[in-house]
Amino acid sequence: MADGNLPRTRIARGKRAALAALLVALCGLPFLLSNFSVFQLTLVMAYAIVLLGLNMLTGYNGQISLGHGAFYAIGAYATAILMDHYGVPYWMTLPVAAAACLVAGFLFGLPALRLEGPYLALATFALAVALPQLLKYKSLEPWTGGVQGITIVKPDPPFGLPINADQWLYFFTLAMAIVMFALGRNLLAGRIGRAMVAIRDNPIAAEAMGIDIALYKSLTFGVSAMFTGIGGALGAIAVQFVAPDSFGAFLSIAFLVGIVVGGLGTIQGAIYGAIFIQFVPNIADRISRAAPWAIYGMMVILFMYLAPGGVASFAHYVSKRWRRRT
Amino acid sequence: MSAELLRVEGLQAWYGATQVLHGLDFDVAAGSVTALLGANGAGKTTTLRALCGMVKTRGAVAYDGRRIDGCATEDIVRLGIAHVPDGRGTFLDLTTEENLRLGGITRGGKRALGPDMERMYGYFPRLKERRAQQAGTLSGGEQQMLAIARALMLKPRLLLLDEPSFGLAPKVVAGIFEILRAINRDEGVAILLVEQNAAMALELADHAYLVETGRIAIRGEAARLRNDEAVRRSYLGY
Amino acid sequence: MDTFLAQFLSGLATGGIYASLALALVMVHQATRLVNFAQGELAMFSTYIAWSLVQAGLPYWPAFALTLAISFAAGIAIDRIVLRPVRGSSALPMVVVFIGLLVILNSVAGWIYSYTVRPFPSPFPSEPLFGQHYISSHDLGAIGVTLAMLVAIYAFFRFTPLGLAMRAAAQNPESARLVGIRVGWMRALGWGLACAIGAAAGMMVAPIVFLDPNMMSGVLLYAFAAALIGGIDNPFGAVFGGFFVGVLENLLGAYVIGQELKLTVALAVIIAVLVVKPSGLFGRTLVRRV
Numbered sequence: 001m002a003d004g005n006l007p008r009t010r011i012a013r014g015k016r017a018a019l020a021a022l023l024v025a026l027c028g029l030p031f032l033l034s035n036f037s038v039f040q041l042t043l044v045m046a047y048a049i050v051l052l053g054l055n056m057l058t059g060y061n062g063q064i065s066l067g068h069g070a071f072y073a074i075g076a077y078a079t080a081i082l083m084d085h086y087g088v089p090y091w092m093t094l095p096v097a098a099a100a101c102l103v104a105g106f107l108f109g110l111p112a113l114r115l116e117g118p119y120l121a122l123a124t125f126a127l128a129v130a131l132p133q134l135l136k137y138k139s140l141e142p143w144t145g146g147v148q149g150i151t152i153v154k155p156d157p158p159f160g161l162p163i164n165a166d167q168w169l170y171f172f173t174l175a176m177a178i179v180m181f182a183l184g185r186n187l188l189a190g191r192i193g194r195a196m197v198a199i200r201d202n203p204i205a206a207e208a209m210g211i212d213i214a215l216y217k218s219l220t221f222g223v224s225a226m227f228t229g230i231g232g233a234l235g236a237i238a239v240q241f242v243a244p245d246s247f248g249a250f251l252s253i254a255f256l257v258g259i260v261v262g263g264l265g266t267i268q269g270a271i272y273g274a275i276f277i278q279f280v281p282n283i284a285d286r287i288s289r290a291a292p293w294a295i296y297g298m299m300v301i302l303f304m305y306l307a308p309g310g311v312a313s314f315a316h317y318v319s320k321r322w323r324r325r326t
Numbered sequence: 327m328s329a330e331l332l333r334v335e336g337l338q339a340w341y342g343a344t345q346v347l348h349g350l351d352f353d354v355a356a357g358s359v360t361a362l363l364g365a366n367g368a369g370k371t372t373t374l375r376a377l378c379g380m381v382k383t384r385g386a387v388a389y390d391g392r393r394i395d396g397c398a399t400e401d402i403v404r405l406g407i408a409h410v411p412d413g414r415g416t417f418l419d420l421t422t423e424e425n426l427r428l429g430g431i432t433r434g435g436k437r438a439l440g441p442d443m444e445r446m447y448g449y450f451p452r453l454k455e456r457r458a459q460q461a462g463t464l465s466g467g468e469q470q471m472l473a474i475a476r477a478l479m480l481k482p483r484l485l486l487l488d489e490p491s492f493g494l495a496p497k498v499v500a501g502i503f504e505i506l507r508a509i510n511r512d513e514g515v516a517i518l519l520v521e522q523n524a525a526m527a528l529e530l531a532d533h534a535y536l537v538e539t540g541r542i543a544i545r546g547e548a549a550r551l552r553n554d555e556a557v558r559r560s561y562l563g564y
Numbered sequence: 565m566d567t568f569l570a571q572f573l574s575g576l577a578t579g580g581i582y583a584s585l586a587l588a589l590v591m592v593h594q595a596t597r598l599v600n601f602a603q604g605e606l607a608m609f610s611t612y613i614a615w616s617l618v619q620a621g622l623p624y625w626p627a628f629a630l631t632l633a634i635s636f637a638a639g640i641a642i643d644r645i646v647l648r649p650v651r652g653s654s655a656l657p658m659v660v661v662f663i664g665l666l667v668i669l670n671s672v673a674g675w676i677y678s679y680t681v682r683p684f685p686s687p688f689p690s691e692p693l694f695g696q697h698y699i700s701s702h703d704l705g706a707i708g709v710t711l712a713m714l715v716a717i718y719a720f721f722r723f724t725p726l727g728l729a730m731r732a733a734a735q736n737p738e739s740a741r742l743v744g745i746r747v748g749w750m751r752a753l754g755w756g757l758a759c760a761i762g763a764a765a766g767m768m769v770a771p772i773v774f775l776d777p778n779m780m781s782g783v784l785l786y787a788f789a790a791a792l793i794g795g796i797d798n799p800f801g802a803v804f805g806g807f808f809v810g811v812l813e814n815l816l817g818a819y820v821i822g823q824e825l826k827l828t829v830a831l832a833v834i835i836a837v838l839v840v841k842p843s844g845l846f847g848r849t850l851v852r853r854v
Contacts, residue, residue: 380738398741400741400744400745400746400747403741403743408742409742411742415739416739417732417736417739419735420732420735424728427728431728431743431745432745434725436725479743480743
């Protein structure tokens with residue numbers, strides 16, 4: 001044991017202390033920032049849940065999806081329709097959105113079983129490109145609100161708490177994020193997570209070890225979609241609006257960029273990625289009013305040149321160098 | 327201008343982070359046949375790959391007097407070294423004839439290569455029968471012949487052969503070795519032969535080196551090694 | 565019966581365009597094992613360049629030829645410069661780079677040329693040939709240009725040493741190096757050709773759908789569907805798939821589902837093909853003896 005490395009419990013305690021400090025900071029932020037910034041952070045947390053889901057599928061299980069915007073949309077529309085047409089309270093829409101996306105993801109995962117790499121990416125990309133058109137379809141308009149979309153009313157804080165609606169939504173989303181990340185971490189750290197990775201790295205060996213590949217791959221798709229759908233529901237509540245054109249190919253592309261930039265196959269990568277996709281377009285916009293997406297594209301490419309393993313691997317590298325010093 | 331076509335000094339090589347060769351010294355005389363023997367995992371294939379710049383190396387490799395270590399594979403090949411790799415490296419989706427033509431692709435088009443291709447069909451008549459067939463459908467022996475013929479289309483001065491007997495019936499192997507002898511004799515092509523079948527290799531070779539865990543353990547004339555009972559028993563397994 | 569024939573022929577015309585773009589996708593996939601999501605935007609940008617040349621006074625066909633040349637050079641440059649730093653990484657960073665390219669091209673086109681929809685000239689007469697009403701001259705011309713291009717590409721790969729070298733480099737890069745082929749440059753050439761083909765496709769489709777920065781996204785999706793139907797590694801399959809998808813799109817649009825759900829139909833087709841026969845209609849089941 002005494003070979004120069006810190007004993008395990010000490011590292012874990014250090015990590016736990018850091019997390020606790022982070023949590024305290026997160027709770028304090030909404031009282032220090034403007035409503036708009038609070039809204040942006042709420043979106044970051046919703047995206048983080050989405051990216052965790054996508055990372056599960058693509059990073060850990062090796063199935064490339066360029067269509068997760070569709071599951072985000074399903075979650076968002078489920079929430080909007082339930083709240084607007086049926087007056088369902090916002091928190092009750094989450095389990096419904098989750099269930100809908102779990103089923104949808106699983107169903108999509110079944111035919112997707114036969115697809116490898118680029119084929120799967122294409123099929124999911126087709127889903128992403130085709131969805132807005134489907135959402136605008138006239139026959140579905142009474143449900144989806146057609147091109148206009150649906151507006152949602154921002155929920156008020158419960159129990160007459162002395163905070164404003166934006167702050168309440170922030171805490172609500174934060175709580176959901178903590179729950180989802182805990183759930184995700186348990187899933188990925190345990191047998192299921194190892195099975196997923198085994199399927200990604202060596203499907204033949206995995207099968208030989210008795211892992212039911214078909215079941216795991218479809219379930220992973222379902223669970224990944226479920227996470228994304230919950231993120232979509234939370235996002236819709238925050239933005240207070242859903243419309244077909246918000247959920248086009250660009251959104252799915254942004255999600256993939258998010259997990260790769262954040263760090264594939266890591267949990268913290270979801271958080272880094274969410275920060276990237278929420279704030280970098282703003283930065284790009286400030287650099288060039290005329291062609292902000294061009295700047296965004298260049299930044300994304302540069303990121304791939306300098307850190308193809310994403311922020312997570314860069315952070316890991318930095319922390320290893322730091323630990324070697326102390 | 328020396329009779330040494332290839333001279334290797336202190337060759338080290340890595341697969342990723344693992345070091346496989348720990349400093350090899352050997353040479354190949356022009357027009358000679360040299361055998362590289364050893365057990366599985368000794369580093370024989372790695373040596374050939376290192377010579378062609380296919381793995382990370384350190385050390386000096388001189389071909390015809392000039393240093394080729396660190397050069398790109400395609401440049402080394404263009405200097406006159408042909409490598410028949412482990413597994414043959416056949417273009418499975420192309421026809422037999424297209425595979426052959428590819429051997430001469432750096433030298434010209436269909437018309438220019440005509441006489442050379444006829445010469446290859448002379449050495450390997452079976453290939454001529456199967457010229458329009460997809461190369462992936464050829465038998466193991468035929469694919470080996472195709473791989474050698476393709477290498478010869480480069481008009482090399484040095485031919486590197488990696489386990490040509492692998493997976494082939496003894497009679498087929500004997501046939502191929504006969505052709506190798508003829509090629510060496512008639513065209514003056516030097517051969518560096520990696521083989522696990524030490525007996526057959528020593529029959530063909532002039533010199534031999536035994537590689538053991540990335541180092542040369544024994545070196546000498548093939549005839550001497552063939553007749554040295556102790557060496558055969560302990561190192562060559564027969 | 566009349567309208568059926570007209571729809572069929574016009575489907576062939578758009579099908580030819582899908583076939584060209586699908587061929588470009590297959591070429592890049594053969595060389596790199598990756599699907600180039602930016603192919604559509606590259607074609608769009610080339611079409612804008614052609615438009616600028618025509619606006620500057622160049623007659624159509626010289627502008628067409630010059631655009632092909634520029635696109636070819638740009639394709640080589642993109643492979644040698646933009647893709648080089650991520651060459652060693654796994655698939656996903658490269659996919660992200662393609663995505664970055666897609667976004668940059670779309671945005672820059674919008675910035676330089678604005679998002680207003682413009683007409684694009686056609687080199688073919690506006691009156692239909694022989695006064696018939698089955699197919700417009702442009703559609704007929706587009707089919708002609710597409711077929712001429714596809715035949716030229718086929719001949720290049722099948723009969724020239726360079727084409728053979730490119731095929732070898734794509735199939736087995738290591739063995740290709742062992743015969744002295746400069747694999748990196750072969751790949752760059754593949755990119756150049758793919759971009760040139762895409763440019764031609766863009767210039768043929770622009771008079772039909774009108775020129776705007778987003779004109780290729782639907783086309784790209786159909787091209788994907790076509791490439792998949794034909795088998796992503798099979799250039800002939802891609803061409804057949806293109807014509808098939810073009811005709812199917814037109815007929816379904818006219819008789820079954822109307823114009824509104826066309827993209828959804830493309831999606832359904834893609835999924836159906838992939839479920840039933842993932843390697844496509846002509847996917848190779850090669851016989852290999854080890």
